[in-house]
Each structure stands twice: as C-alpha cells, then as structure tokens.
Amino acid sequence: MIGIADIETAAERIAGHVVRTPTVPSPGLSALLGVPVTAKLELLQRTGSFKVRGAAAKLLALSEAERAAGVVAVSGGNHGIALAVMAAALDVKATVVMPRSAPARAVEIAESAGASVRVTDNMDGAFALMGRLQEEGLTLVHPFDDPEVIAGQGTVGLEFAADAGDLTDVLVSIGGGGLIAGVAAALRALRPGVRVWGVETEGAQAMSEALAAGRPVPVELTSIVSTLSAPAVSQLTYAHVSELVTEVLVVPDREAVRGSLDLADHAKVWAEPAAGCLLPAARRVLERVGEDARLGLVVCGGNATTGDMIAWTEHFELR
Secondary structure, eight states: OOOOHHEEEEEEEEHHOOOOOOOEOOHHHHHHHHHHHEEEGGGGGGGGBBBHHHEEEEEHHHHHHHHHHHEEOOOOHHHHHHHHHHHHHOOOEEEEETTTSSHHHHHHHHHHTTOOHHHHEEEHHHHHHHHHHHTTTOEEEEEOOOHHHHHHHHHHHHHHHHHHHOSEEEEEOSSHHHHHHHHHHHHHHHTTHHHHEEEETTOOOOOHHHHHTTTTEEEOHHHHHHGGSSSSOOHHHHHHHHHHSEEEEEEEHHHHHHHHHHIIIIIOOOHHHHTTTTTHHHHOOOOOOOOOEEEEEOOBBBBOOHHHHHHHHTTTTTO
C-alpha cells in the first residue's frame, strides 16, 4: 500500500516538472447540485490531464540503465501523451502503444513530442504488445500498476487536501485505478473523515467488476470513454480501492457526455467525459449522504476536441 510518505517524496521529485493546478470553489456547480462544490482542475495540468504526475514520478525514479534502454507504455490517450512529453523533456526514448479507439489527437500529440506510437486493434492487443516490447528490453512505465506512478498521481490528493476547504465527499474517476488509489491514500491520511467515491462508465467498469469478484478480472470494453478503458485493474489498485474507497459508482456514457456539457455550461471548464462522469455520480452521492454534503471533484482531464464533443452530443441526441 502507498503511504503518505511515498506521496510526499513523489511531490518533491516532480516539483518543477508539473503544475500545482488550481483548487477552486465552483459557484456554477454549487448552484447546479445544490451543495458547495470545490473542483481540482487537473485539466489545466501540463499535457491536459493528471497523468503527467505519475509519468514524471516514474521517469525520474529510473536508473540510468533503465532510461538508456528506452521506455514503453500502453495508453488510451492521456498516459501516452504524458509519457511522450515527459520522456522528451528528460531525453529518454519512448514508445507508446495505443488502441485504435484512442483519440486521433492523442496519437498526434505523442508523435509530435517525439515518441514512437504503435497502434493496435483494441486495448487488449495494446497491453499484449506492450508486454512483448518490455520483454525485448524496453523499460515499462505502466499507466497504473506501479507504486511510483500511484504515488505521483497521489500528489493530486496531497494538493487537494492542502488547498480545499472543508469537504465531506470527494469523487474521482477510475480507469485502471492509479489516480483514485493515490488520491484516496493521500486524503485518508490527511483528511481521514472524508469519503472517497470512485466513478466508472458502463463498458469500462473494471474496478466495479473486481470488487464484485473479490479480485481483478478481465472486462469487455465497450465505453466510448477510451481514457477510462483499462481491460482490468491491477491487484495493487484493487487493494487500495477495496480498503480506502467508500463505493464505486457506474454511469452510462450518455450521462458522462452530458456531464461534460454541464461542466462547460456551469463550471466554465472544457472537460472530457472521463471527468464529465463525475456529475451524474455526484447526484447519486447526494441522494445517499444528504444535503449537508460538501463535494470535491477531481476534474481529471480535458483532452477532448470540439469535434469529439460535437460527435458524442449528436450520437446521444443531447442537443
């Protein structure tokens, strides 16, 4: 299990490489939900999502030999962008494996940063290719199954705990579980009374399935939200969530996209559906905990294009 000391060490290591993103009260979301809402704006992070924290923490912890070998990662979008940009900044050769469902813009950004991008038919194939490249000698930078990466993502929670006012409940999106594992570890250490809730989309509910089975299990990926689409969580992230997280909620893709539109309309931020899913989940949390709640939302990323949002809005007939 990752402890607060690990997260504080990661924070020292990545200082100067990442942005301390704003933690702000949101009058618009507070009015929409009827309770005070504070947002941690990781979509304003370098590379447009929290992922650069974990990538930086891992790359800076590597030995010279591991860096010289070059690094490899699998990604639905944001981890690949983060690794490509950070590897270029640290003069490390990077290979990123992405499924065809990854946003075209993510592939373009990773390539423009200097990474070699390999595209596979699906996420299962991406993880398989990553494993083969690791066997060939590349150093793995896993998107979530790594203590250094989780500690890096946990710096989001470290900052949230320091910068937010009084909170009762914090909502965090889940793909493979690295972000929520780190954030929950930080918040439970620094604000032990705060409840942490995970949020997944239908068709990318690897953590929910793991909790139901009592262990990580493979899931069929059908969600449009590629940035949350891990084919399975890891034992490491599962252990953190099962011990530290109150519950994991699952919302439909349509509601995640509607949540992104609501974030634009009411919070004035441009967030991808991986963050938009927090709003329908927040309404469900409020039904359970009552009107005295004070919510915190980790707005994890903003790497969706206007074209993406228009297409999803039309597909789900939201306008």
